[in-house]
Amino acid sequence: MVSLRQLEYLVTVVDQGSFTRAAEILHVTQPALSHQVRALERSVGSPLLERLPRAVHLTAAGRAMLPHARAALADAAGAVSAVRQAIGLAGGELRLATVYSVSLGVLPAALKAWSRLHPGVDVRLFEHRHADELAEAMASGQADLAVGPRPETWTGPVRTIGVEEFVVAVSSDDPAAAGQATEVDLGALRDRRWIHYAPDNGLADILDRACAEAGFQPRIAVRTEQTASAPILAAAGLGPALIPANIVPKGYEGRTLGLRLPVTRALVAYARTEFDAVSGAFLALLGENVAGKLLRPQDAHPAAGESLAGVNSTPR
Missing domain, CATH: 1.10.10.10 (Winged helix-like DNA-binding domain superfamily/Winged helix DNA-binding domain)
Incomplete structure (x- = not known):
């Protein structure tokens, strides 16, 4: 057709x-x-x-x-x-809340398309460090729509956007990236000093949990407040960083390696009540612009669908 x-x-x-x-x-x-x-x-x-x-x-x-x-x-x-x-899409405002990593990787293409299609509807973007902080802000009425990890408890409507996969960022001359290596076992990096995140950044929880499942606690080379800094610091040779694959900047000077035991996280959109016309229109546009950035739930490993509330590590 x-x-x-x-x-x-x-x-x-x-x-x-x-x-x-x-x-x-x-x-x-x-x-x-x-x-x-x-x-x-x-x-x-x-x-x-x-x-x-x-x-x-x-x-x-x-x-x-x-x-x-x-x-x-x-x-x-x-x-x-x-x-x-x-x-009402010829004017007004969309109040959108998210977490730092999603505003870096998943949202920019959709926001660009939105500004082109709906120039009269302004977007006010609220960015949060942690999924819990995001959910609290949504419950308090900060925004019309949230895009991020699924909140543990939520009574309003929730729609799955897709599943993001994490990769390890390293410098171009890092031993883990020697030769034609495209994947790494997280356990093989147990003796390395890592680029970690500030404790109130939700990605800190993800790194700690993934390393714990691999049988070790990450040693810290540096902690960063800013999610965007992690791949840059890794490319500079300070240590490996665990990052969502979709935030890797174009022309990245380092290398990214997939994980043999994948780490994934489901992303959802949610609201306090029914999605209104403006939120629904943005969701439709977001769905059109996540191709190549997120896996569809049915394309991820079957166990990933069982972990929509958080992080999941599953064998390939």
């Missing part, structure tokens, strides 16, 4: 004359863009683009489809505009 996203991809490739430039504008990988365009071609039963070494041209079928694709996208934009006016 043809989707609006596929039509948007086709139109953008045509307008840019290149899959590479279109992928940059759409903020998707070039293979993903090519896959969707080919899926569209299969749906309509004909090639729409002629792919040449230095250019992309419409086929006869593509020329016939292009005006309809543009019209469909224009109609969809008009429909969205009408709904925004009806439910």
